Amino acid sequence: MHQKDTLGELYEQVVQRNPAEPEFHQAVLEVLESLSPVIAKHPEYKEAKLLERICEPERQIIFRVPWVDDSGTVQIHRGFRVEFNSALGPYKGGLRFHPSVNLGVVKFLGFEQIFKNSLSGMPIGGGKGGSDFDPKGRSDNEIMRFCQSFMTELYRHIGEYTDVPAGDIGVGARELGFMFGQYKRLTNRYESGVLTGKGLGWGGARVRKEATGYGTVYFVREMLSAQGTNLEGKEVVVSGSGNVAIYAMEKVQQLGGTVVACSDSGGYLYDPAGIDVGLVRQIKEIERGRISDYAARRQNGSDFVAGASIWELPCQVALPCATQNELTGSDAKTLIGNGVMAVAEGANMPCTPEAVKLFRETGTLFGPAKAANAGGVATSALEMQQNASRDSWSFDYSEQRLKDIMVEIHRSCFETAEEYGRPGDYVFGANTTGFCRVADAMLAFGVI
Incomplete structure (x- = not known):
């Protein structure tokens, strides 16, 4: 039987075994669609039914x-x-x-x-x-x-x-x-190692709260660098205004980009002079308020637009950092029409399948969540290391570790895509690299 038929049958089984779980179905399909050439190259994965096993929680x-x-x-x-x-x-x-x-x-x-x-x-x-x-x-x-x-x-x-x-x-x-x-x-x-993201005074790690946002921007920097450019002077739109969005905005501006908009569930904030990240942090993290308060306090021509999509704004880089399926196929068309160069998922699965398909078909640089926002969990693992050794690292050392990890994630995704004849396809590179590492360990352990 053809590999695609086999994977299609597996997807149907997943849907039947897990009814009324559309988000899970979407995540499984997105991975399975990448794996035909991998299964063809590694028949041992099929024989051990690794795909069936990996789709079923332990x-x-x-x-x-x-x-x-x-x-x-x-x-x-x-x-x-x-x-x-x-x-x-x-x-x-x-x-x-x-x-x-x-x-x-x-x-x-x-x-x-x-x-x-x-x-x-x-x-x-x-x-x-x-x-x-x-x-x-x-x-x-x-x-x-x-x-x-x-x-x-x-x-x-x-x-x-x-x-x-x-x-x-x-x-x-x-x-x-x-x-x-x-x-x-x-x-x-x-x-201490039973939870991560803890406060610094009781076992937490420096850079953990910044890590997901920072890591997403480091991944974007690597994607742009592979094309001979960088963030300097580029206009960036970031959805959300929570932890991931705040630190993504901060790192973009540190690397020379200008964040012109962010959002919350009420609408989006547009500030052509560049978002004042410190003010957003004050409103959201300390006051636990809404970003609609920003424009009145900034008084510089910024504007809050209620109930509208942030993706209608022109930008060179788009970072969806709010929630799943927030960026639709229609939004992707608008972004592409407005000249977006790169999109990276700071949130988990924020782009719908239609949006991802459009970005890949048009050659837009697209960093999927499992690669682009992996900095958060990577730094959690670094927190576990520090807890295990009763140690505490400096901010600079911790950020350098994060940066090195994101560079390596980009390299492995980029090289895997090239190896399979899919240059620049970070979705394929991320799914294939991530799957093969897990599959090899599962093979080593036998049928468990």
Whole structure:
């Protein structure tokens, strides 16, 4: 049977076995579409049914999270942890607290995490978790009570050699602090390496909060460099205004680019003079406000446009850093028509399949999430190293390690694409490189 037919049949099996999980289906299809030439070159992968095995999580945990809000009302949420693949190391991946979280979303994120973690070159497997709890508008005490209840169940499934969660959307240092405190209380152990993204005073690593945004921009720099150019003088649009977006904007400006727009769920902010990243950080991270406040405080001709798509703005570089499927095929057409040179996914799967197809067909430089935003989890692995050795590295040393990792990720994706006759196809290069590293380890372990 033809390889494409075989992969198509596998995809149909995945859809049938995992109904009503469109995000997971999308993530699986995106990987499978790259692998026909790989399976043809490595028949041993097919014989061992590695594709079937890699699409099935090793463990899926779903649990109830009861807690009491400030009014004394009992609230019930659902918690998830999908431990997807541990061929390269302990499961590693963030926790997301957002109303959109369900099993399909967590599985899509965990599946992506397998290959992202593989690409990082660090000894970590793939997993993901979270809850449909929304921390927005909740008091610190409510968030503490929720996090303690969440960890009261989760703690029995994690550990520095088993599964190491981190933060994600809705989970920052505050939430991680409450969860780590509860883990420490329940286990009677100060096991720093069980969570990453921690505060610097209690086992955290320098550059961790900057790492995903910085790493995405380093990947863009490498893509541009391979074409003989750089970020100097280029206009950049960054969707989102959370942690990833803020530090992506900061690094773009350090490397000579001008970020002219960012966004939140209410609309986008346009500042032709260049976004004041410090002001965005003040509004979002300290005041926990909305970027609609920015224009009134900046008073320099910047404008907040409510309810509109940020991708209507002309730019040379686009960095989607908000959430999945935010950049559509229509948005991609607009960006390409406006002369975009490079797009890199700072968020997880922010571009729809139609958008990715257009970027690849038109030769637009496109850095997929599993490569472009791998800096975050790579630096989490560096945090684990520091915890294991009871060490703490300087900011400059930590950033240099991050930079070296992103350069190596780009090199491996670029060279793999060239090896298979797909020059410049970073989607193919990332999927193939990430898959082969995991597959080789799975072959070595036998059928488990």
